[in-house]
Amino acid sequence: MKLAIFESVRNVTKADTACTEQKIDVTIVAIPKEISSDCGIGIKLDDDIVKDFDACMVEKGISYILYNY
Amino acid sequence: MNKYFDNGSTSYPKPKKVAEDIYDYIVNLGGTYGRAAYERVIKCTSMVESCRDKVAQIIGASDGANIFWCQNATMGSNTVLNSLNLEGKRVLISPMEHNAITRPLHHLNVEWEVMPCFDDGFVDVEKLNQISKDNLSLIIVNHQSNVNGIIQPIEEICKWAGDTEVMVDTSQSLGHINIDVEKNNIDYLIFTGHKGLLGVSGIGGYYSKNPRKMKPLIYGGTGTSSESYSMPNSYPDTQEAGTPNMVGIVGLNSAIENRPKSQHTxxxxxxxxxxxxxxxxxxxxxxxxxxxxxxxxxxxxxxxxxxxxxxxxxxxxxxxxxxxxxxxxxxxxxxxxxxxxxxxxxxxxxxxxxxxxxxxxxxxxxxx
Known part of the structure; x- marks a missing residue:
């Protein structure tokens, strides 16, 4: 499992909307404090969709950092 | 018969759907912006960002991240003017400015010069060429006057401005008249939601071409970088301390989505x-x-x-x-x-x- 974190709440929702449009199954979650406090919420995703997720984020111009979750 | 003609103060009536969506938000949806990960908050947060994108589209901004929420155009004006170091610099303003511009400038001890104009307040673009741009730091233009309704030649003024920063006050014009911040290279634009856009009062905002230049007017919680006593560097968060006006944004979002066709020509x-x-x-x-x-x-x-x-x-x-x-x-x-x-x-x-x-x-x- 992976956790994507973004620089703003706005980008979390943009990423979530983009994933929904492209039928990439992700979940918005509260970010564990041990990972980061940069943004209160992030996106949880399965390991096997990381490639699709990254392609989607690149297409939409949304930057993120991926952590093991 | 509609005998209400004070739409320069605030629009009335609003689209019926504005009231319905606000009611639905209060009774059924509730929820805050970006502070948690349950569905109610996610829906609200998406709505806020969707509305931000809609405003961006209206003003010709390609990225909603350059739009910041605040109470009204006046607060937007104060935020922009407080962000710029105008001390000792020249500021040129249109002859039809509102106190939303002149009072903050006066408070900041900025002495302004007024653009040359015709007797109806329309800026005389040809005479602008006689004005020196030495040490000229900012040009401020009221897009549509709240006194006589004159629409200023934004495109020509922006062309003349060149590299000098331009701020446009769209309090009376947005919703009625098109404007394109990117095409005209406008640096700052302030707007309100409750006039031409037909939303409710208490929600407005501003556009900044370069958000990194903006300084917060108020400081506080954003739901991000919470361990730090400093405001986060990311935007729009860095400019939006405190819970936003959710009811206002719901209303504005609905007003934009349900704008009526004009019943007069x-x-x-x-x-x-x-x-x-x-x-x-x-x-x-x-x-x-x-x-x-x-x-x-x-x-x-x-x-x-x-x-x-x-x-x-x-x-x-x-x-x-x-x-x-x-x-x-x-x-x-x-x-x-x-x-x-x-x-x-x-x-x-x-x-x-x-x-x-x-x-x-x-x-x-x-x-x-």
């Missing part, structure tokens, strides 16, 4: 103006050339006081409109009406030809 407004100008003892304040005229205008009687005139219009004909200086003393100085004040009427998409005709006849009868 531009020509009907111009015809109204032509007839108004024929009334003996009435002076009409509007653009010399109707192509520069918005759907707002002022007038005054040379026979009776503005106070008595506006009272008659309301008491005898049910007309709701405003008399006074309209918080724009500079505009009145330009139009030479500061001592008198004016009665202002502003139209909304809900006004019909019959409403305009009723207003015209009411003005005529009130002067008898």
């Amino acid at each position: 531009k020509k009907e407004v111009f015809d109204f103006l032509v007839e108004l100008k024929k009334i003996k003892g009435l002076r009409v304040l509007c653009a010399n050339d109707f192509k520069n005229q918005g759907e707002l205008l002022s007038f005054y009687s040379t026979e009776i006081s503005g106070s008595e005139f506006v009272l008659r219009l309301n008491r005898d004909f049910g007309i709701e409109c405003r008399y006074g200086v309209h918080c724009a003393p500079l505009a009145h100085r330009t139009l030479k009406t500061l001592e008198l004040g004016t009665i202002r009427v502003a139209f909304s998409p809900y006004h019909t030809h019959e409403d305009l005709e009723y207003l015209l006849q009411s003005i005529k009868k009130a002067l008898i």
Whole structure:
């Protein structure tokens, strides 16, 4: 499992909307404090969709950092 | 019959769906912005960002991240002007500015220069070329006057500005008149949600071409970087401390989605103006050339006081409109009406030809 974190709440929702449009199954979650406090919420995703997720984020111009979750 | 003509102060009525969506938010949805990960908050957060994108689209900004929420255009103006180091710099403003601009500048001890203009307040673009740009730090333009409805030549002013930063106040124009911040290379734009956009009061904002230059006007929680005592560097968060006006954003989002088609034509407004100008003892304040005229205008009687005139219009004909200086003393100085004040009427998409005709006849009868 992976956790994507973004620089703003706005980008979390943009990423979530983009994933929904492209039928990439992700979940918005509260970010564990041990990972980061940069943004209160992030996106949880399965390991096997990381490639699709990254392609989607690149297409939409949304930057993120991926952590093991 | 729609006898409400004070849309320059705030729009009325709003689209019915605005009330329904606000009710639905309060009763069924609730929820805050970006502070948690449950569905209610996610829906609300998405709505806020969707509305931000809609505003961006209206003003020609390709990225909603350059739009910041605040209470109104005045707060937007204060935020922008406080972000810029204007001390000792030259600032050039249009001759029709509102106190939302002049009061913050005065507070910041900034002495402004006023653009050359014609007697209706329309900026004389040719004469701009006589103004030096040395040490000129900022140009501020009121897109549509809240006194006589004049629409300024934004495109030409921006072309003349070149590398000098430009800020545009769209308080009266947004929703009525198109503007494109990217095409015109506009650096800052302030707006309000409750006038031409037909939302509710208490929500507005500003656009900044380069958000990194902006400084917060207020400081506080954002739901991000919470361990730090400093504001986060990411935007829009860095400019939006505290819970945003959720009801206001719900209303604005709905107003944009459900904007009604205008029930009158531009020509009907111009015809109204032509007839108004024929009334003996009435002076009409509007653009010399109707192509520069918005759907707002002022007038005054040379026979009776503005106070008595506006009272008659309301008491005898049910007309709701405003008399006074309209918080724009500079505009009145330009139009030479500061001592008198004016009665202002502003139209909304809900006004019909019959409403305009009723207003015209009411003005005529009130002067008898």
